[in-house]
Amino acid sequence: MATVKIPPVLRASVGGEREIQASGATVGEVLRTLAAEHPQTESQLFSEGELNRYVNVYLNDEDVRVLDGLDTPVGEGDTLVILPAMAGG
Amino acid sequence: MSPSGADVLKQIKARIEEVDPADVREGLGNGVVLVDVREPEEFEAGHIPGALHVPRSYLESRIEGAVPDRDAHVVLYCASGNRSAWGAHTLQELLGYENVESMRGGIALWKDRGYDVEVPRALTREQRERYSRHLLIPEVGVEGQQKLLDAKILLLGAGGLGSPAALYLAAAGVGTLGIVDDDEVDLSNLQRQVLHTTDRVGVAKVDSAQETINAINPDVEVVKHQLRLDASNIMDVLPGYDVVIDGLDNFPTRYLLNDASVRLRIPVVSAAILGFDGQLSVFAPYEGPCYRCLFREPPPAELAPSCGANGVLGVLPGTMGLLQATEAVKLVIGKGDPLIGRLLLYDALAATFTEVKVHRDPECPICSRDPESISDEEMGVFPDYEAFCAAAG
Numbered sequence: 209m210a211t212v213k214i215p216p217v218l219r220a221s222v223g224g225e226r227e228i229q230a231s232g233a234t235v236g237e238v239l240r241t242l243a244a245e246h247p248q249t250e251s252q253l254f255s256e257g258e259l260n261r262y263v264n265v266y267l268n269d270e271d272v273r274v275l276d277g278l279d280t281p282v283g284e285g286d287t288l289v290i291l292p293a294m295a296g297g
Numbered sequence: 298m299s300p301s302g303a304d305v306l307k308q309i310k311a312r313i314e315e316v317d318p319a320d321v322r323e324g325l326g327n328g329v330v331l332v333d334v335r336e337p338e339e340f341e342a343g344h345i346p347g348a349l350h351v352p353r354s355y356l357e358s359r360i361e362g363a364v365p366d367r368d369a370h371v372v373l374y375c376a377s378g379n380r381s382a383w384g385a386h387t388l389q390e391l392l393g394y395e396n397v398e399s400m401r402g403g404i405a406l407w408k409d410r411g412y413d414v415e416v417p418r419a420l421t422r423e424q425r426e427r428y429s430r431h432l433l434i435p436e437v438g439v440e441g442q443q444k445l446l447d448a449k450i451l452l453l454g455a456g457g458l459g460s461p462a463a464l465y466l467a468a469a470g471v472g473t474l475g476i477v478d479d480d481e482v483d484l485s486n487l488q489r490q491v492l493h494t495t496d497r498v499g500v501a502k503v504d505s506a507q508e509t510i511n512a513i514n515p516d517v518e519v520v521k522h523q524l525r526l527d528a529s530n531i532m533d534v535l536p537g538y539d540v541v542i543d544g545l546d547n548f549p550t551r552y553l554l555n556d557a558s559v560r561l562r563i564p565v566v567s568a569a570i571l572g573f574d575g576q577l578s579v580f581a582p583y584e585g586p587c588y589r590c591l592f593r594e595p596p597p598a599e600l601a602p603s604c605g606a607n608g609v610l611g612v613l614p615g616t617m618g619l620l621q622a623t624e625a626v627k628l629v630i631g632k633g634d635p636l637i638g639r640l641l642l643y644d645a646l647a648a649t650f651t652e653v654k655v656h657r658d659p660e661c662p663i664c665s666r667d668p669e670s671i672s673d674e675e676m677g678v679f680p681d682y683e684a685f686c687a688a689a690g
Contacts, residue, residue, distance in 0.1 A: 216571050252600060262600075264592070274656055291640075291642070293592035295569055296569055296609060297543075297545050297614075
């Protein structure tokens with residue numbers, strides 16, 4: 209199981225949780241598990257099967273864009289950080 | 298019979314290495330750390346360029362801060378080479394510095410040879426007192442304080458983030474603080490926007506900010522830009538500033554700021570807040586990633602709530618705005634590791650800081666190009682810009 213850190217804008221879609229445990233062997237699988245268990249997150253994370261361009265995902269501290277994207281392998285105890293931009297000042 | 302001071306000095310000089318000014322001059326820039334051990338007023342009257350200043354009376358307690366590496370090649374100098382000999386002996390025998398020398402003949406011989414001497418502009422008596430706690434830390438010192446006094450920092454917004462940043466940058470003696478804000482103080486601002494006060498509700502934020510800043514520190518010149526930043530004015534406002542502090546409350550202006558700052562090569566200390574969460578990074582054009590490298594496009598309006606609509610813990614912008622002020626000071630004095638290529642995430646409820654890496658995007662529509670090639674028309678534009686702005690109202 210990996211830990212997924214949920215950003216503030218998505219917390220309402222996961223019952224207010226700040227972290228979710230989700231299974232999957234890759235970044236894509238973990239996020240799809242999350243979306244299956246919390247369907248409201250689906251459209252916020254994906255469009256046409258791809259990760260939305262405005263959502264950044266980090267495996268531990270590394271941007272998955274510089275790894276293998278959704279195909280990046282996820283190990284036990286890894287943390288995924290979902291990060292949309294915020295603009296509040 | 299006890300030996301005379303002159304005898305002891307002779308013995309000390311026999312036990313340390315002395316070096317000629319010509320060799321010191323050659324070694325500068327090749328890893329030699331030069332330390333002036335004279336009194337502050339002697340240092341200020343003129344010193345060797347690049348020399349650190351640790352007065353002999355504080356040598357034991359402050360040398361580690363100035364020169365942490367015990368293996369560094371350290372050369373001490375004073376007026377004529379005596380105090381530096383004592384100092385070198387102390388560093389070598391008591392503090393374990395392995396490679397210490399004393400410059401023979403001191404700065405007097407250096408000057409006789411016609412070598413360069415730097416005369417720093419002096420701080421006034423009041424400034425010495427006001428900034429005394431800065432002067433005590435080697436990373437700032439007189440040189441760093443002068444840089445702060447010479448610095449021009451632009452605050453975008455005198456709101457939640459801009460308020461705490463402005464207070465501390467003013468206190469730190471940043472010479473020029475520009476403030477961009479077209480808003481007036483509202484009662485609902487006062488829960489977090491600590492520049493402003495209850496009796497100034499209805500007053501322009503730039504005026505309120507100026508009053509507070511000048512009450513803290515009359516050294517600071519406040520430049521008021523009472524306007525809403527947009528594509529038509531940003532290239533008039535930004536030039537001349539050394540650092541921009543981004544406390545903007547909307548995406549279109551953040552992208553516009555990014556593009557203009559890349560074009561002008563001005564570093565931006567950027568923070569964003571919502572609820573109990575904050576984000577912080579430093580975007581240094583061409584040195585690290587830009588805002589577009591991090592966020593290729595903004596989220597749709599329903600996923601981009603503002604603090605006005607969704608609320609924010611009043612203390613949170615205090616924390617984030619002060620981290621911004623800290624990064625800005627570091628950029629000005631050129632010390633430490635700025636938050637370039639890193640994004641810091643602060644979760645106030647969990648009391649955790651998380652850091653993720655930010656990379657330059659080789660296909661970034663802005664910073665992968667020459668700054669000269671970025672046109673006025675493309676600044677601040679992103680896909681679906683008009684739809685975004687329409688949806689955002």
